[in-house]
Amino acid sequence: MYKILKKEVLNPTVTKMVVDAPMIAKKAEPGQFIILRTDENGERIPLTIADYDRENGTVTIIFQIVGATTNQLNSFSEGDYIHDFVGPLGNATETDGLKKVAVVGGGVGCAIAYPVAKKLFDKGVEVHSVVGFRNKDLVILEDEFKSHSTVFKMMTDDGSYGEKGLVTNALQALIEEGNTYDEVITIGPLIMMKFVAKLTEKYGIKTVVSMNPIMIDGTGMCGGCRLTVGGETKFACVDGPDFDGHKVDFDEAIKRGRFYHEFERHAYEESCNLLNKEVK
Amino acid sequence: MANMKIPRTEMPQQDPKVRAGNFLEVATGYTVQMALDEASRCLNCRHKPCVAGCPVNIEIPDFIKKITEQDFEGAYQVISKSSSLPAVCGRVCPQESQCEAKCVRGIKTEPVAIGRLERFAADWHNANTTEKAEKPVSNGHKVAVIGSGPAGLTCAGDLAKKGYEVTVFEALHTAGGVLQYGIPEFRLPKDIVNKEVQNLIDLGVSVQTNMVIGRVLSIDELQEMGFEAVFIGSGAGLPRFMNIPGENLNGVYSANEFLTRVNLMKAYKDDSTTPIMHAKHVAVVGGGNVAMDAARSALRLGAEEVTIVYRRSENELPARAEEVHHAKEEGIVFRTLNNPVEILGDENDNVTGIKCIKMELGEPDASGRRRPVPVEGSEYVLPMDCVIIAIGTSPNPLIKSTTKGLDTQRWGGIIADEDGLTSRENVYAGGDAVTGAATVILAMGAGKKAAAAIDKAFSEK
Numbered sequence: 001m002y003k004i005l006k007k008e009v010l011n012p013t014v015t016k017m018v019v020d021a022p023m024i025a026k027k028a029e030p031g032q033f034i035i036l037r038t039d040e041n042g043e044r045i046p047l048t049i050a051d052y053d054r055e056n057g058t059v060t061i062i063f064q065i066v067g068a069t070t071n072q073l074n075s076f077s078e079g080d081y082i083h084d085f086v087g088p089l090g091n092a093t094e095t096d097g098l099k100k101v102a103v104v105g106g107g108v109g110c111a112i113a114y115p116v117a118k119k120l121f122d123k124g125v126e127v128h129s130v131v132g133f134r135n136k137d138l139v140i141l142e143d144e145f146k147s148h149s150t151v152f153k154m155m156t157d158d159g160s161y162g163e164k165g166l167v168t169n170a171l172q173a174l175i176e177e178g179n180t181y182d183e184v185i186t187i188g189p190l191i192m193m194k195f196v197a198k199l200t201e202k203y204g205i206k207t208v209v210s211m212n213p214i215m216i217d218g219t220g221m222c223g224g225c226r227l228t229v230g231g232e233t234k235f236a237c238v239d240g241p242d243f244d245g246h247k248v249d250f251d252e253a254i255k256r257g258r259f260y261h262e263f264e265r266h267a268y269e270e271s272c273n274l275l276n277k278e279v280k
Numbered sequence: 281m282a283n284m285k286i287p288r289t290e291m292p293q294q295d296p297k298v299r300a301g302n303f304l305e306v307a308t309g310y311t312v313q314m315a316l317d318e319a320s321r322c323l324n325c326r327h328k329p330c331v332a333g334c335p336v337n338i339e340i341p342d343f344i345k346k347i348t349e350q351d352f353e354g355a356y357q358v359i360s361k362s363s364s365l366p367a368v369c370g371r372v373c374p375q376e377s378q379c380e381a382k383c384v385r386g387i388k389t390e391p392v393a394i395g396r397l398e399r400f401a402a403d404w405h406n407a408n409t410t411e412k413a414e415k416p417v418s419n420g421h422k423v424a425v426i427g428s429g430p431a432g433l434t435c436a437g438d439l440a441k442k443g444y445e446v447t448v449f450e451a452l453h454t455a456g457g458v459l460q461y462g463i464p465e466f467r468l469p470k471d472i473v474n475k476e477v478q479n480l481i482d483l484g485v486s487v488q489t490n491m492v493i494g495r496v497l498s499i500d501e502l503q504e505m506g507f508e509a510v511f512i513g514s515g516a517g518l519p520r521f522m523n524i525p526g527e528n529l530n531g532v533y534s535a536n537e538f539l540t541r542v543n544l545m546k547a548y549k550d551d552s553t554t555p556i557m558h559a560k561h562v563a564v565v566g567g568g569n570v571a572m573d574a575a576r577s578a579l580r581l582g583a584e585e586v587t588i589v590y591r592r593s594e595n596e597l598p599a600r601a602e603e604v605h606h607a608k609e610e611g612i613v614f615r616t617l618n619n620p621v622e623i624l625g626d627e628n629d630n631v632t633g634i635k636c637i638k639m640e641l642g643e644p645d646a647s648g649r650r651r652p653v654p655v656e657g658s659e660y661v662l663p664m665d666c667v668i669i670a671i672g673t674s675p676n677p678l679i680k681s682t683t684k685g686l687d688t689q690r691w692g693g694i695i696a697d698e699d700g701l702t703s704r705e706n707v708y709a710g711g712d713a714v715t716g717a718a719t720v721i722l723a724m725g726a727g728k729k730a731a732a733a734i735d736k737a738f739s740e741k
Contacts, residue, residue, distance in 0.1 A: 233528070
């Protein structure tokens, strides 16, 4: 059992939790993830590690409330326990040898992009952060990014905050201004990563994407997280989650991500009903 | 004198039509009278060929003799001297190719049903004995066991009985390994697995779940923490795919994923929240026990028709004869000498069918079995909405890649000697992590050998 030490609502659909998990905190690196179960009959869901504190033995997760499990997790309070919490899983994001990097985050993906930006910035790398959200209400981690970036660009789809437009608009502008990046690291919705990769391919900039597919065990046993990279089948949990963005078959990944949509929608609605009943 | 008149006692089982719709155990177990009848068939031969056929050398005639004397607990005690998981082995061991294959009664008629008697003794013990195993006095030595499948549980149990302080590290949230996530409830009820794990805990073994060794702790760190010996029983690993078009369509599962959802994540229960496809037409590719388990699970989840697609002929099916027989009784369709060449999907990437090619047997290959060769131009399409790939696994790279100096085969299996010792000092390995996918009992045998070797190494120090 893993105690929730701190809970913070970042926006109406995104919550941050600091969890007591000293062994994981000791090993965690940006880019890695954990798998959790809320209770003994729960689903196993992967969530990327948003931050960690080796001294205090804590791991931070940031999640969007999208399904039954995240809905239930969001109903937990400080002092409650998460039944299972396993990690750190996957390979850490490669940061060696980089001098100038653009970190591009979208939506809740910024929770994963932030620790990468932080690690790079703390190592003395020039970090240009581009973050995008649908609107102002959904913005998260703005101050954190600002304090760990050389250049910071905020984009919203509707222009309610920062500049109006997509992250690709801002990234393209930065490239056109003459910035040459060793690498672009992008984390967010699949469709966003697809278009970031398309853009950088045009400029020949190496691009790393972080994949977060359907997964059960997270150790290479189930094969549910497979995706096609450069024509080969790879497992996100043991081969990734970071991959060469120019080689990932995003269209396939998008379709695979929809496999259980119908099932999840039902489960989510049911979990809402259950929670409502409890409140009444 | 053995009773030469009565034939081998049939195992009572649920009617195939009924059981195809539930996840309850297929074989319901011998009654006392059935066990006495069957035990009376044993010749009690002096040279005991059956014992040599058992990977853990259970004193088979001795335990059967105890059954004839109606000392059922005594029978269990004889078995448990050699096997730490009798209720499991009585159910899932391929007895027909091990102990029973060597049985003298089998030369003229049918062999003694050793496996069924083993199960009877183990179930009798579990139902009638409330005594808990006692924690032996510690000998002060700490051993780490990685993985809580049959190899790990056996190694841990044997060492704990000798007074070692054993900690088992399990990556998943429940202990049991393949017994938990792989073998379905209707073949091996999870209560039995949980009971075996509890027995170990009663013996003083610490079982730590959610611990992925290679990530949260490395083998070097385990040694630094004071574990004087480490046993790796991390299992078979990554599911293999065929590398044919359409394998990543929605509706294509690895058998590992499908069975894990059904078993470990309990999708077989009506009130489960685990997403699983309740497909109508299911193809299972492969011919081993895992393929049978997947096919029969899909049937129980409500499929109208489940087809096994296997590239060799029926004679080469690697699954136990009993599993094939049960699957056929339940209505599973066998398309042997057929091989998938493509999985077809619709515009939303959902599976719509499987394109197969007919095969014929050619010259023998390296395995000694006749090599299946495609019959040119014989492709045809079977409509399907779900395809489960059960063609084996390749070793998990996690421990290898995080353990310096641990030698592995070219195909990835950990190299271990007769005793299970690896290229690293005090690091042992056994089970599927060494051999590639094999059986529960072989993994247990390896766990047992390693435990004996670890004990010997410490006693000589």
